Amino acid sequence: xxxxxxxxxxxxxxxxxxxxxxxxxxxxxxxxxxxxxxxxxxxxxxxxxxxxxxxxxxxxxxxxxxxxxxxxxxxxxxxxxxxxxxxxx
Ligand SMILES: [Zn+2]
Numbered sequence: 001x002x003x004x005x006x007x008x009x010x011x012x013x014x015x016x017x018x019x020x021x022x023x024x025x026x027x028x029x030x031x032x033x034x035x036x037x038x039x040x041x042x043x044x045x046x047x048x049x050x051x052x053x054x055x056x057x058x059x060x061x062x063x064x065x066x067x068x069x070x071x072x073x074x075x076x077x078x079x080x081x082x083x084x085x086x087x088x089x
Contacts (some may be wrong), residue, residue: 009048012065013055023048024084026077028069034077036084045069049081051088056081 007020025037029044037046047068049055056078059065066073 011050011055012047012068013049013052013058016050018048018050020048023050024081026065026069026073026081028071032071034069034071034073036077036080051085053082053085056085 008017009020009023010017011023012026020040025040025042025046025048026034027037027042027044027046028034029042035042047065049059049065060078
């Protein structure tokens, strides 16, 4: 029997491993532009976050998201993430 491995990624906020599709992917491309990846297929360096406002706030506070992506994240991106999380519920 083939065991299908469910891809898991670490949340930038709570640092817990979660199923990839339950997370939001933030991606930095070669041009150093940060965007939110809704398809999960954008090329570049990615960081993940739970669809949870507490995790987002933690990621902002600790600056872990920008550290993970090795760039600065604009407020615009944080706002978009917030919208995304709040609209999810
Ligand atoms: Zn989390």
